[in-house]
Amino acid sequence: MLIVKHISAALFALVSLATPLRAEIQIQPVLSPNGHSAWLVEDHSIPFVALDIRFEGGTNLDETGKRGATHMMTGLLEEGAGDLTAQGFAEAVQGLAAEFSFSSYRDTVAISARMLTENRDAATALLHEALSNPRFDADAIERVREQIQSILASQAQDPNAIAGQTFNALAFGDHPYASAEEGTADSIASLTRDDLITAHRNALVTSRVSIGASGDITAEELGDLIDRLLEGLPQTGPALPSMAGFSPNTRQAVIDYPSPQSVILFGMEGIAMDDPDFFPAFVLNEIIGGGFRARLMEELRVKRGLTYGVGTSLSTADWQPMWLGQFSSSNATVGQALELVDQILGDVAENGVTDGELLRAKRYMTGAYPLRFDGNGSIAGIMAGMQQSGMPIDYIANRNAFVEAVTSEDIARVAKRFLDVDNMLTVVVGQPEGLNTAP
Amino acid sequence: MRRIIAALAGLALLPLSTGYAQTSGDVTNFNLDNGMDVVVIEDHRSPAVVHMVWYRTGAADEPNGKSGIAHFLEHLMFKETETRSSGDFSRIVEENGGDDNAFTSWDYTAYFQRVAADRLALMMELEADRMANLRLNPDEVETERSVILEERAQRTDSNPGALFNEEFRQLAYPSHPYGIPIIGWRTEMETLSREDALAFYETYYAPNNAILVVAGDVTPEEVRTLAQTHYGPLAAAELPARARVEDAALPQDQRFEFADERVAQPYVMRGYRAPERDHGAQEEAAALSLLAEILGGAPSTSVLGRALQFDTQRSVFATAYYSGLSLDDTQFTLINMPSAGVTLAEAEADVDEVIAEFLERGIDPNQFERIKFLYEASDIYARDNASGLARLYGMALTSGLEVEDVQNWPDVIAATTMDDVMDAARALFADAPRVTGHLTQAQAAEN
Numbered sequence: 084m085l086i087v088k089h090i091s092a093a094l095f096a097l098v099s100l101a102t103p104l105r106a107e108i109q110i111q112p113v114l115s116p117n118g119h120s121a122w123l124v125e126d127h128s129i130p131f132v133a134l135d136i137r138f139e140g141g142t143n144l145d146e147t148g149k150r151g152a153t154h155m156m157t158g159l160l161e162e163g164a165g166d167l168t169a170q171g172f173a174e175a176v177q178g179l180a181a182e183f184s185f186s187s188y189r190d191t192v193a194i195s196a197r198m199l200t201e202n203r204d205a206a207t208a209l210l211h212e213a214l215s216n217p218r219f220d221a222d223a224i225e226r227v228r229e230q231i232q233s234i235l236a237s238q239a240q241d242p243n244a245i246a247g248q249t250f251n252a253l254a255f256g257d258h259p260y261a262s263a264e265e266g267t268a269d270s271i272a273s274l275t276r277d278d279l280i281t282a283h284r285n286a287l288v289t290s291r292v293s294i295g296a297s298g299d300i301t302a303e304e305l306g307d308l309i310d311r312l313l314e315g316l317p318q319t320g321p322a323l324p325s326m327a328g329f330s331p332n333t334r335q336a337v338i339d340y341p342s343p344q345s346v347i348l349f350g351m352e353g354i355a356m357d358d359p360d361f362f363p364a365f366v367l368n369e370i371i372g373g374g375f376r377a378r379l380m381e382e383l384r385v386k387r388g389l390t391y392g393v394g395t396s397l398s399t400a401d402w403q404p405m406w407l408g409q410f411s412s413s414n415a416t417v418g419q420a421l422e423l424v425d426q427i428l429g430d431v432a433e434n435g436v437t438d439g440e441l442l443r444a445k446r447y448m449t450g451a452y453p454l455r456f457d458g459n460g461s462i463a464g465i466m467a468g469m470q471q472s473g474m475p476i477d478y479i480a481n482r483n484a485f486v487e488a489v490t491s492e493d494i495a496r497v498a499k500r501f502l503d504v505d506n507m508l509t510v511v512v513g514q515p516e517g518l519n520t521a522p
Numbered sequence: 523m524r525r526i527i528a529a530l531a532g533l534a535l536l537p538l539s540t541g542y543a544q545t546s547g548d549v550t551n552f553n554l555d556n557g558m559d560v561v562v563i564e565d566h567r568s569p570a571v572v573h574m575v576w577y578r579t580g581a582a583d584e585p586n587g588k589s590g591i592a593h594f595l596e597h598l599m600f601k602e603t604e605t606r607s608s609g610d611f612s613r614i615v616e617e618n619g620g621d622d623n624a625f626t627s628w629d630y631t632a633y634f635q636r637v638a639a640d641r642l643a644l645m646m647e648l649e650a651d652r653m654a655n656l657r658l659n660p661d662e663v664e665t666e667r668s669v670i671l672e673e674r675a676q677r678t679d680s681n682p683g684a685l686f687n688e689e690f691r692q693l694a695y696p697s698h699p700y701g702i703p704i705i706g707w708r709t710e711m712e713t714l715s716r717e718d719a720l721a722f723y724e725t726y727y728a729p730n731n732a733i734l735v736v737a738g739d740v741t742p743e744e745v746r747t748l749a750q751t752h753y754g755p756l757a758a759a760e761l762p763a764r765a766r767v768e769d770a771a772l773p774q775d776q777r778f779e780f781a782d783e784r785v786a787q788p789y790v791m792r793g794y795r796a797p798e799r800d801h802g803a804q805e806e807a808a809a810l811s812l813l814a815e816i817l818g819g820a821p822s823t824s825v826l827g828r829a830l831q832f833d834t835q836r837s838v839f840a841t842a843y844y845s846g847l848s849l850d851d852t853q854f855t856l857i858n859m860p861s862a863g864v865t866l867a868e869a870e871a872d873v874d875e876v877i878a879e880f881l882e883r884g885i886d887p888n889q890f891e892r893i894k895f896l897y898e899a900s901d902i903y904a905r906d907n908a909s910g911l912a913r914l915y916g917m918a919l920t921s922g923l924e925v926e927d928v929q930n931w932p933d934v935i936a937a938t939t940m941d942d943v944m945d946a947a948r949a950l951f952a953d954a955p956r957v958t959g960h961l962t963q964a965q966a967a968e969n
Contacts, residue, residue, distance in 0.1 A: 128567060129902060129905050129906055130902060133906075169832070172822075173820050173822035174822075177823060177895075177896060178895070180895055180896050180899030182903075197903060226835055232862075233786075233838045233859070236787055237786040239786060241786075242680060343680070344672070344675035344679065344680050346680075375612050375616070376612055376616055384669055387668075388669045388672065389668070389672070390672050391675075411675070411676045411680070413671075443616065446616070447616040448619075450618055450637075451619045453569070453619075453638070454619070454620075454637070456568055457908070458906040459906050460906060
């Protein structure tokens, strides 16, 4: 596919590949006096620590009829805690120059924090108040409720959000994944303070927490900090959902939207991280839709100018792994672009990939991996995510070997198993032309 | 709930660390004989490096009628050179485990790679090659023009907020080229040619118009040796003076309305023409930076957020924004997104009232002290992000500042008093020409 006219450049690249970079990350497992575990990368060169705290469960834990409660609850954690109102809390955080962020996702409620060494005790106490003792004041609830209604109104006009929500509704039956985690205008309007208290009680549960820390802190100090942060939170919560399954009863949906360009989302069943074929699938995804030199990008953008960008990714969501792709294209070229996608995926399913593609993907993936560990914040996040996914602590040291071990036979097998174009769901938002609308 | 609402308004809410950097001895700068500037930021915590080349040219340097050519050329820089095939650049970077990309603004065009530190020489070889030896294949130019038109469709034409911003800038900069969109006007983009791209390249792409920024696990000596080897042999070019068309005296108070059926959340935006940071003269910009934080920082502690989101619940989101990193005059921007039932006219009056009250009452000393401390801490946090620092120096040096200005900025901020901020606020709100826009929802046409 790629013609190398100039051998010297290619050779130079080969020579310089002789010494692959290794991720020199020393992770210490930490067990706090109260029995909570965490992973730590200790680095005293900058006087602050980054923390990443993830509670398994997330917006999936919304009770029936209370869609959006976990998302709204998470938004209210920084809106007043203990003796401090929303404004008092914000002033206290600013006064310490600490940074807290509270986010909810389908499978997780995540808190990340940066704390200066000089006032870490006070910052820890504040964050503990937010986690364990949020006020849910009436005025804060109404303020955040209106913000969420505004977000919902905007999403209803946003072609990317419309595409995602349509896809999920068609793909996931009556599983929580099928509906927007922010809730609906009606569900948000009806949420009460008690609903938020329940959502808080259900989501922030210590038996489901994963913690990563990186920066200016010792293992002993981190153990104490974690015990202080988690003190008073319940140990167990309600049952987590079961698998969602992927069972759309249509292959294609078109949502009319007034725009010169359409947003296209496509996807099919993916592969779980503990599946023995995960790494071949991971490498395969890189070759098809990972980077700028991937096949879809080459064929749709570089050769034909049909899109500004197209990419695919393996979604390793807890309750249904998926393989997802997205791009935008002018309405007039949507049909042509989608036909190409089908053709490229079908070709890979039948013929696998070339040795050159496999080699290039491995070089990129193994070379780029160590670059992810480029600061306290990213290291803390990666470690929390690894623990949540049940990865062993030596995963970072071994991960590149897993990538290297993938063979072209593995890729061919996985492509056949997994690139099932006949069971792909495609959602188009726009006013597309040239679509093959056969069922 | 601050981030998501900001994202909703389509705002780039930059953290305080932007425009602020460490003053420790980890930053070194020097020049090559051909006039190329070099900045080295040492961070030895991980064996990686960011290699960036910034050109002192962008959309505001485009010839009349050629809007979008700076950005189009940026795309075409990933194609052929005299010794490398189209796509080789990114392929070689990828095969070496690196990520590469580029971006264009009004005052700069920048190219970067993140890669293992031992690949720095290869990155320099590639970047130096395309600085001097670009070749453009006519067929590829045709295809890539479709790509940038798709990019415009995706980023601008599909986004009413982006279209609103385009109209805003046209009024704010009627003659000055900051009024031109970086991506270009569609009708002009459609006519951009291979010759246009090459002419822009020949004029502006030369070592004496470029800044090399390397951040990560390197020493200044290593960078100097490698840069001399790879960039040193390139010949300097004769550069045009960097003088833009100035706007004549602007109308004091311009207004416009932009209606689009895709708007879900209307808002009012007002921009005041404001001075930028200048070499050796950053005091007023420092005062305006603090003013933006006081008026529009965290909603629960800022003047606008408190008045409109807390004391009353008249707004869903209200903020102020200013960045002094710009070669020419910039904007101090206020945004108010009203709650349901509040009109845009009322939302505009609300902002006027809050500002008038602020000018009368002055600054809460406790808030001022907290913000000063936040700036101090952002110095510590910024050191965790070598790529961010590299970007900061690149932006500063293409915006007419010197390394010492970036390093002095914390002291300038620290020395700014509440009186300085109030003086800057009075001057801005009383005298600066302003543009006020209303983004509203149009009724959908009947089918």
